[in-house]
Amino acid sequence: MIYRCFFWLACYFSLNVAAFCNPIVQINSSLGDFKIELFDEVAPVTVNNFLNYVESKRYNGTLIHRSVPSFVIQGGWLSFQSEINALVSIKTDDPIINEFRMSNIRGTVSMAKQGGNPNSATSQWFVNLSNNTANLDGQNGGFTVFGRIVGNGMAIVDQMAKVNTYTLDGIPNFPLSNYSQGPLSSNNFVTISNVELLTPELALNYFDSESSELRLTLDAGSAGIATLALSVETAEPAVIFKLVLSSIQWLDDPVEGMATFNPATGSIFIPELSVGGVAAYKNLEFYLRDSENLLFVLSSYEEI
Numbered sequence: 239m240i241y242r243c244f245f246w247l248a249c250y251f252s253l254n255v256a257a258f259c260n261p262i263v264q265i266n267s268s269l270g271d272f273k274i275e276l277f278d279e280v281a282p283v284t285v286n287n288f289l290n291y292v293e294s295k296r297y298n299g300t301l302i303h304r305s306v307p308s309f310v311i312q313g314g315w316l317s318f319q320s321e322i323n324a325l326v327s328i329k330t331d332d333p334i335i336n337e338f339r340m341s342n343i344r345g346t347v348s349m350a351k352q353g354g355n356p357n358s359a360t361s362q363w364f365v366n367l368s369n370n371t372a373n374l375d376g377q378n379g380g381f382t383v384f385g386r387i388v389g390n391g392m393a394i395v396d397q398m399a400k401v402n403t404y405t406l407d408g409i410p411n412f413p414l415s416n417y418s419q420g421p422l423s424s425n426n427f428v429t430i431s432n433v434e435l436l437t438p439e440l441a442l443n444y445f446d447s448e449s450s451e452l453r454l455t456l457d458a459g460s461a462g463i464a465t466l467a468l469s470v471e472t473a474e475p476a477v478i479f480k481l482v483l484s485s486i487q488w489l490d491d492p493v494e495g496m497a498t499f500n501p502a503t504g505s506i507f508i509p510e511l512s513v514g515g516v517a518a519y520k521n522l523e524f525y526l527r528d529s530e531n532l533l534f535v536l537s538s539y540e541e542i
Contacts, residue, residue: 266432272391281337281384302428312364330360338380342370345484347385386484389449441512481532
């Protein structure tokens with residue numbers, strides 16, 4: 239809780255508006271590490287609930303206990319206690335209200351809940367492996383999207399989804415590695431070893447070199463205001479970026495220094511861009527090269 243207070247204070251004093259500083263958590267797993275950007279403006283109760291489990295370290299040592307091809311992988315419920323050779327449920331908080339506002343497309347992260355009860359989510363979360371809009375957006379009040387997998391993190395998630403599944407202790411679709419039959423060991427499970435809230439990037443518009451994503455707060459005119467990400471597709475011969483659909487979080491209020499999108503010309507203008515926490519470029523312009531695939535080309539910029 240103390241760390242989260244510093245997170246919000248840092249966002250507030252750097253931008254004078256905490257809503258535009260999306261929290262990011264890192265997931266360390268037995269198959270690799272990935273990050274989740276949390277949409278606290280869209281689903282504040284859900285994000286706060288998720289961070290409570292993160293800060294109490296209850297997610298540390300939990301398992302991916304469900305994997306359905308081209309649908310979801312799911313975790314946040316069970317751990318394996320090797321001393322007693324048994325699955326153990328983590329301690330859960332009270333259920334939270336449903337905050338369905340965003341579609342369950344590939345790469346988004348949502349809360350699991352009980353059938354027939356929209357307001358029953360506690361600790362279990364899942365990653366959408368495909369576009370599950372038709373199935374999950376209209377079911378049980380809609381499943382609350384509260385984040386998205388950052389950068390190339392879906393490569394790790396897809397690896398998890400390839401692990402063979404079994405029925406274990408009456409739980410179907412349970413992924414187990416290098417297992418045929420007999421006693422289980424910790425090495426057989428897809429384990430989330432650690433989940434932690436990362437230090438925030440204190441810039442409104444910035445390039446994250448680790449994920450190769452350009453993260454913007456953008457005014458799109460009549461379409462609205464949103465935080466979103468553009469991923470680097472190619473660097474040669476031109477720098478081309480692709481809009482990450484799962485990153486779009488619609489906001490209510492503008493803020494000084496936002497990027498702008500001109501629908502008439504299909505261009506994006508960024509007044510200032512930070513790299514590594516330092517303002518590095520200004521007056522960046524991009525034009526929409528491919529509207530079907532949402533590809534933008536960097537056309538001009540100035541160094542600071």
